[in-house]
Amino acid sequence: MSVIELKKINKYFGKGVSKVHVLHDIDFSADRGELILVVGPSGSGKSTFLTIAGGLQTPTSGEVSVEGKQIAQLSTSQRDKLRLNQIGFVLQSYSLVPYLKVKEQFDFVNKVKRQGNLNKAELADLLKQLGIENLTNQYPGELSGGQTQRVAIARALFANPDIVLADEPTAALDSERVAEVGKLFKELAETRNKAVVVVTHDVRLMDFADKTYRIMDGKMTETNTEKMAK
Amino acid sequence: MYLALKEIRHEKLRYGLIISMIVLIAYLIFILTGLSFGLAGENTQAIESWNVKSIVLNKDSNVSLSQSLITDDQAKKASLSAKQAVIGSTPVVAKDKGQKKISSTFIGAKKDQFILKNLKISSGRRARDSQEVVADEKFKDEGYRLGDKIRLNSSDQQYQIVGFTKNAKLNISPIIYGSTGTWKSLRGMTNAKVTGSAIVSKTAKYDAKDTHLKTYAISYFISKLPGYSAQNTTFGFMIGFLMIISLIIIAVFLYILTMQALPIYAVLRAQGIPARTLAATITSQSLILMVSGLVIGAALTAATASIIPIGVPMSFDIPVLTWISIGLLIMGFIGSAIPAQKIATVDPVKVIGG
Numbered sequence: 214m215s216v217i218e219l220k221k222i223n224k225y226f227g228k229g230v231s232k233v234h235v236l237h238d239i240d241f242s243a244d245r246g247e248l249i250l251v252v253g254p255s256g257s258g259k260s261t262f263l264t265i266a267g268g269l270q271t272p273t274s275g276e277v278s279v280e281g282k283q284i285a286q287l288s289t290s291q292r293d294k295l296r297l298n299q300i301g302f303v304l305q306s307y308s309l310v311p312y313l314k315v316k317e318q319f320d321f322v323n324k325v326k327r328q329g330n331l332n333k334a335e336l337a338d339l340l341k342q343l344g345i346e347n348l349t350n351q352y353p354g355e356l357s358g359g360q361t362q363r364v365a366i367a368r369a370l371f372a373n374p375d376i377v378l379a380d381e382p383t384a385a386l387d388s389e390r391v392a393e394v395g396k397l398f399k400e401l402a403e404t405r406n407k408a409v410v411v412v413t414h415d416v417r418l419m420d421f422a423d424k425t426y427r428i429m430d431g432k433m434t435e436t437n438t439e440k441m442a443k
Numbered sequence: 444m445y446l447a448l449k450e451i452r453h454e455k456l457r458y459g460l461i462i463s464m465i466v467l468i469a470y471l472i473f474i475l476t477g478l479s480f481g482l483a484g485e486n487t488q489a490i491e492s493w494n495v496k497s498i499v500l501n502k503d504s505n506v507s508l509s510q511s512l513i514t515d516d517q518a519k520k521a522s523l524s525a526k527q528a529v530i531g532s533t534p535v536v537a538k539d540k541g542q543k544k545i546s547s548t549f550i551g552a553k554k555d556q557f558i559l560k561n562l563k564i565s566s567g568r569r570a571r572d573s574q575e576v577v578a579d580e581k582f583k584d585e586g587y588r589l590g591d592k593i594r595l596n597s598s599d600q601q602y603q604i605v606g607f608t609k610n611a612k613l614n615i616s617p618i619i620y621g622s623t624g625t626w627k628s629l630r631g632m633t634n635a636k637v638t639g640s641a642i643v644s645k646t647a648k649y650d651a652k653d654t655h656l657k658t659y660a661i662s663y664f665i666s667k668l669p670g671y672s673a674q675n676t677t678f679g680f681m682i683g684f685l686m687i688i689s690l691i692i693i694a695v696f697l698y699i700l701t702m703q704a705l706p707i708y709a710v711l712r713a714q715g716i717p718a719r720t721l722a723a724t725i726t727s728q729s730l731i732l733m734v735s736g737l738v739i740g741a742a743l744t745a746a747t748a749s750i751i752p753i754g755v756p757m758s759f760d761i762p763v764l765t766w767i768s769i770g771l772l773i774m775g776f777i778g779s780a781i782p783a784q785k786i787a788t789v790d791p792v793k794v795i796g797g
């Protein structure tokens with residue numbers, strides 16, 4: 214069974230003449246163990262797709278289920294729980310609390326979600342893998358864009374979610390870091406059996422993906438990875 | 444609570460400014476309350492020291508001590524027991540050569556009734572004859588000494604201060620206790636068949652059995668003291684308005700801070716942090732601000748109280764101040780309601796965008 218399944222998703226924004234059809238009959242599913250890439254030009258609806266998949270906004274029509282449960286049928290607090298426990302969001306912007314030091318970002322998760330988070334050793338490994346182990350006493354305001362992005366990734370993975378939804382996680386990273394993040398995501402999928410969905414227009418990540426989808430004019434098509442990389 | 448404290452610690456200047464506003468308001472409220480109670484005390488101290496429950500006045504006196512007269516006949520008919528006493532009251536100006544004139548209230552009473560019998564002397568002794576008087580300590584503060592001979596109004600008769608008593612103020616003027624005879628002569632009624640202005644009673648249900656006299660509860664009498672109710676209402680309004688201002692200040696500041704931080708709250712909501720946890724953050728911040736403001740305000744008040752000049756009537760009633768503090772905390776709680784609501788209902792997608 215797929216952990217995330219979207220069926221016939223349509224999303225409109227606005228009303229009347231300014232009504233835009235952003236997502237058009239989208240079918241999508243992600244399984245454990247898969248790293249899936251969704252690419253497309255700016256404004257094509259990637260973020261919209263990801264927030265619908267994560268239950269942050271509701272589609273105009275269609276059905277979203279996460280781990281077999283239809284999101285539309287969950288209460289607000291059940292959705293909160295789902296996001297807290299099962300989904301790790303790496304958002305395009307503002308992912309960190311500005312007045313918490315890097316290490317306190319994790320402390321805070323521990324306070325709200327008391328179990329199932331990474332332990333100290335696992336967190337240390339993760340930070341090392343992302344190359345941010347020396348930044349734990351820094352405030353987000355003191356980090357570079359790329360460092361912020363890596364801390365945001367660590368923050369999302371710290372809660373040990375089954376599903377990782379990442380929106381442009383590599384936009385501010387150089388090629389070397391991109392490769393590391395790509396490797397990390399691939400490993401999360403393969404060895405820890407998570408479903409990782411990354412929305413991006415960063416073609417450098419394609420080498421790591423198991424599947425790549427392309428959004429164009431609101432329609433989603435599966436792409437041959439090798440062909441796209443060229 | 445975790446986020447609340449972390450944010451305050453990180454944004455020291457911002458929150459320091461808000462706390463200083465609250466400190467000023469709390470300080471102002473505390474001082475005003477102290478003054479209000481001090482003034483109220485100077486209106487009623489003497490009456491409270493008599494420990495009476497009711498007062499009998501002339502029906503036509505409009506509940507005013509200075510307009511009321513009790514005749515000898517009425518006093519006889521009234522069958523006074525040890526729980527009743529007759530007082531004669533009249534405003535006087537006391538003066539002594541080389542000393543400041545003091546506007547006071549002369550209370551004439553009988554030596555064998557409880558007003559004079561139970562009078563607490565703080566220095567000196569009780570009066571033995573009608574040439575001797577006991578005065579409120581205000582006279583001492585103004586430079587009068589035991590043994591000083593004072594004149595009352597323009598009469599030539601001199602009265603010797605043989606004792607001082609504490610907390611003898613009626614309607615803000617200090618009291619001089621003396622004899623009924625002196626009161627009669629001060630009123631120019633030496634030969635009239637009158638005995639005083641009123642009968643005070645330690646029992647609530649005392650009846651003087653005369654159609655021209657009426658018994659009032661002492662609390663009612665106090666509320667009719669000239670200016671007393673107006674004064675209390677004025678202070679009450681000032682304190683009430685300051686409470687509301689504090690509510691607005693805390694609400695506005697928290698609202699602004701919340702609006703600035705909304706994107707962060709949106710992200711946290713997206714990450715599944717329950718709305719209640721986030722709303723609790725802003726509420727506990729508000730309470731932390733209020734409590735710190737109150738503690739510092741109270742400390743300032745205590746410091747002020749210890750250096751305030753003697754003449755300024757100030758009295759701090761701890762239960763009342765506690766209630767006011769609780770009131771301010773409730774204001775803080777209400778003030779955080781709108782921002783908390785904003786946070787609880789923030790739509791993650793709207794703010795995150797992308």
Ligand SMILES: Nc1ncnc2c1ncn2[C@@H]1O[C@H](COP(=O)(O)OP(=O)(O)OP(=O)(O)O)[C@@H](O)[C@H]1O
Nearest residue numbers: 226227235254255256257258259260261262796797
């Ligand atoms: N809340 C909204 N109201 C109206 N239109 C919206 C809203 N959110 C997104 N859109 C529109 O939907 C389209 C897709 O937006 P989306 O954010 O999903 O694009 P994207 O693929 O993530 O772009 P980028 O690569 O720049 O992040 C855009 O045309 C955008 O203007």
Ligand SMILES: [Mg+2]
Nearest residue numbers: 259260305797
């Ligand atoms: Mg986007």
